[in-house]
Amino acid sequence: MTRDARYDVLFDPVRIGPVTTKNRFYQVPHCNGMGYRDPTSHAAMRAIKAEGGWGVVCTEQVEIHPTGDIGPFIELRNWSDQDVPALARVAEAIHAHGALAGLQLAHNGMNAPNLTSREIPFGPADLPVFSVFNDPVQARAMDKADIRALRHWHRSAALRTKNAGYDLTYVYAGKLFGGAMFFLSRRFNQRTDEYGGSLENRCRLLKELLEDTKDAVGDTMAVACRISVDELMGEEGIHAAEAQDIVGHLAELPDLWDLTLSSWDNDSQTSRFADEAYQEPFVTGIKKLTTKPVVGVGRFTSPDTMVRMVRQGILDLIGAARPSIADPFLPKKIEDGRLEEIRECIGCNICVSGDHTMSPIRCTQNPAMGEEWRRGWHPERIRPRESEGRVLVVGAGPAGLEAAMMLGRRGYEVALAEATRDLGGRLVGERRLPGLSAWGRVVDYRVGRIADMADVEVYRESRLTAEDVLGFGFDHVAVATGARWRADGVGRRILRPLPVAEGAAVLTPDDLIAGRRPPAGPVVIFDDDHYYMGGVLAELLVREGRAVTLVTPTGEASSWMEMTMEQHKVQARLLELGVEIVPHRVLAAIGADAVDLACAYTGRVVHREAASVVLVTARLPEKGLADDLEARSDAFADAGLKSVTRIGDALAPGTIAAAVWAGRRYAEELDAPPRGLDDLPYRREVAELAAGPLPWRTPA
Numbered sequence: 001m002t003r004d005a006r007y008d009v010l011f012d013p014v015r016i017g018p019v020t021t022k023n024r025f026y027q028v029p030h031c032n033g034m035g036y037r038d039p040t041s042h043a044a045m046r047a048i049k050a051e052g053g054w055g056v057v058c059t060e061q062v063e064i065h066p067t068g069d070i071g072p073f074i075e076l077r078n079w080s081d082q083d084v085p086a087l088a089r090v091a092e093a094i095h096a097h098g099a100l101a102g103l104q105l106a107h108n109g110m111n112a113p114n115l116t117s118r119e120i121p122f123g124p125a126d127l128p129v130f131s132v133f134n135d136p137v138q139a140r141a142m143d144k145a146d147i148r149a150l151r152h153w154h155r156s157a158a159l160r161t162k163n164a165g166y167d168l169t170y171v172y173a174g175k176l177f178g179g180a181m182f183f184l185s186r187r188f189n190q191r192t193d194e195y196g197g198s199l200e201n202r203c204r205l206l207k208e209l210l211e212d213t214k215d216a217v218g219d220t221m222a223v224a225c226r227i228s229v230d231e232l233m234g235e236e237g238i239h240a241a242e243a244q245d246i247v248g249h250l251a252e253l254p255d256l257w258d259l260t261l262s263s264w265d266n267d268s269q270t271s272r273f274a275d276e277a278y279q280e281p282f283v284t285g286i287k288k289l290t291t292k293p294v295v296g297v298g299r300f301t302s303p304d305t306m307v308r309m310v311r312q313g314i315l316d317l318i319g320a321a322r323p324s325i326a327d328p329f330l331p332k333k334i335e336d337g338r339l340e341e342i343r344e345c346i347g348c349n350i351c352v353s354g355d356h357t358m359s360p361i362r363c364t365q366n367p368a369m370g371e372e373w374r375r376g377w378h379p380e381r382i383r384p385r386e387s388e389g390r391v392l393v394v395g396a397g398p399a400g401l402e403a404a405m406m407l408g409r410r411g412y413e414v415a416l417a418e419a420t421r422d423l424g425g426r427l428v429g430e431r432r433l434p435g436l437s438a439w440g441r442v443v444d445y446r447v448g449r450i451a452d453m454a455d456v457e458v459y460r461e462s463r464l465t466a467e468d469v470l471g472f473g474f475d476h477v478a479v480a481t482g483a484r485w486r487a488d489g490v491g492r493r494i495l496r497p498l499p500v501a502e503g504a505a506v507l508t509p510d511d512l513i514a515g516r517r518p519p520a521g522p523v524v525i526f527d528d529d530h531y532y533m534g535g536v537l538a539e540l541l542v543r544e545g546r547a548v549t550l551v552t553p554t555g556e557a558s559s560w561m562e563m564t565m566e567q568h569k570v571q572a573r574l575l576e577l578g579v580e581i582v583p584h585r586v587l588a589a590i591g592a593d594a595v596d597l598a599c600a601y602t603g604r605v606v607h608r609e610a611a612s613v614v615l616v617t618a619r620l621p622e623k624g625l626a627d628d629l630e631a632r633s634d635a636f637a638d639a640g641l642k643s644v645t646r647i648g649d650a651l652a653p654g655t656i657a658a659a660v661w662a663g664r665r666y667a668e669e670l671d672a673p674p675r676g677l678d679d680l681p682y683r684r685e686v687a688e689l690a691a692g693p694l695p696w697r698t699p700a
């Protein structure tokens with residue numbers, strides 16, 4: 001197949017200073033939780049993006065010096081020549097597939113608590129650091145010697161970047177990560193010297209860093225400038241008009257303008273809170289201020305939207321972090337005219353949670369993300385089957401769909417049996433909950449791919465028993481029968497079933513998703529799960545006109561959603577809708593028209609009126625079929641059955657991302673050589689031990 005001529009413009013080369021990108025697909029810098037700790041995993045992940053057709057592939061922000069140490073978060077480092085081999089490996093991996101390699105230099109300034117280095121952070125003013133954990137660390141105001149030192153370190157890091165083989169580098173002044181942004185900002189920069197006050201003065205440090213970098217490496221490398229065009233906080237923060245003044249002032253100095261919103265949670269908004277191209281109003285008009293190319297993001301997955309961005313003169317390059325994570329082959333699929341194969345980002349920010357939990361990046365849509373080197377998974381390819389085996393997958397939720405699709409891709413004959421009429425498992429209902437419709441893409445992509453596979457048969461309305469399974473004569477059975485929410489309150493804080501008075505109305509998320517509703521009167525939702533479900537159900541019920549109280553043992557609604565950068569948005573939405581949020585309380589008992597709530601600190605109990613209670617605590621695996629099969633294991637040999645494996649929520653309930661990953665793992669490992677108990681499940685890199693004298697070996 002060939003691409004639709006409508007999309008030709010996306011494949012135009014674009015000159016960026018001394019280099020030229022082969023097309024307009026630009027993977028902007030994004031964190032990945034691998035950084036300096038997992039350099040080869042990181043390199044392999046970027047290589048796959050390049051293989052998938054991105055014209056430019058960038059690293060995440062890369063620390064340039066211990067005074068800008070963003071730990072505990074794990075990014076690449078470019079502190080000294082010791083770091084160059086790891087940086088060079090990433091550039092080499094990107095080049096292997098013909099993309100330009102970009103490295104985002106970053107001194108985090110007063111965003112960096114310097115927990116590893118213990119250096120004193122610095123910025124424009126004497127102020128507490130602006131870090132994720134509100135660390136008890138203050139930055140000091142930079143003097144002229146500090147500014148000279150910072151310029152020197154930035155220049156040195158740029159030269160090392162060149163030595164490592166990169167084509168493009170950055171001066172970073174965006175998202176409150178790039179330290180120079182604190183100088184741009186009126187609220188942080190209250191200096192009275194030539195680096196504070198007027199816009200020209202506040203731009204001075206950024207201008208000097210750009211000039212230094214151009215001077216050091218600009219003969220062969222492009223130098224991009226990344227700024228935030230709006231902080232979404234009105235006049236208090238950097239806003240659109242001011243950003244235009246900044247671009248106007250520095251217009252031709254960088255080779256490329258990379259535009260973001262600030263802070264990161266505004267830049268990477270989830271589908272629950274923003275649609276594709278949500279940044280358009282903020283970046284429109286910037287291109288008129290400069291002749292240099294402009295890149296911007298907006299969770300672009302639709303080639304038509306991308307074309308519109310270019311045709312309307314809003315952007316020159318289509319920037320993407322999450323769409324390139326969900327589908328590293330997005331450009332190639334557009335180029336080949338395979339639009340229906342695009343695995344669209346669902347905007348859930350599970351990828352971001354990897355960085356925030358300091359663990360390797362993961363993705364709900366792309367289970368191979370982060371596994372490219374350590375497990376050898378590829379987002380598009382999988383090794384051919386190794387036997388004639390026929391596989392039955394029971395349950396068409398995220399785990400079952402992924403397993404069936406990837407087994408089909410391996411060439412196995414697969415039957416996918418689903419009890420209900422609809423495919424998608426938990427997502428059949430969850431995609432209809434407020435704000436979650438884009439999550440249905442997990443189902444649509446897989447159902448679409450499976451429909452094209454001759455060897456994968458789908459059987460709807462087929463609730464299977466052990467008897468059925470044994471009668472079919474399959475070689476392998478994957479039991480992906482999912483999980484159901486508990487109705488007894490057991491979860492994190494409550495480990496024994498709650499006392500429930502006779503006549504009390506107790507519902508679970510499954511009840512609400514199935515359309516059941518509590519009786520009239522105030523509803524208490526007890527959320528000991530802390531991910532999206534409690535908050536989403538509160539939103540559902542309050543929008544239906546119910547009086548809703550959300551009770552949580554933590555300090556805030558949906559507290560784990562700090563990891564997806566949504567918590568404060570969820571809390572704000574619930575408060576605006578009139579949901580009462582009761583923090584630090586544990587459900588102690590459920591009466592017919594009231595609940596007992598115990599203080600999470602003192603245990604003191606208070607009564608509260610409640611006509612019904614919704615328990616969002618934990619789920620139980622649906623393992624009836626697996627247990628029944630296990631009980632009949634002596635009949636396996638006669639039935640020709642070689643293996644029965646529980647996967648996804650049926651093994652242990654988790655995120656949708658975990659279920660998809662489990663489906664992929666099943667497909668990857670079927671017929672793989674058995675692993676010994678002492679064999680690790682994946683490859684890893686171990687830090688090289690230092691050479692040289694060791695103090696305890698040296699006589700005093």
Ligand code: ADP
Binds near residue numbers: 397419464480647
């Ligand atoms: P996961 O997230 O692990 O994929 P889900 O709960 O989303 O799990 O999906 C499980 C699916 O399995 C549901 O669609 C459910 O209807 C189906 N299912 C459960 N038991 C059976 C069974 N015995 N036969 C066929 N399908 C089943």
Ligand code: SF4
Binds near residue numbers: 323349351365
């Ligand atoms: Fe998109 Fe979610 Fe994947 Fe991130 S984890 S790239 S938001 S689908």
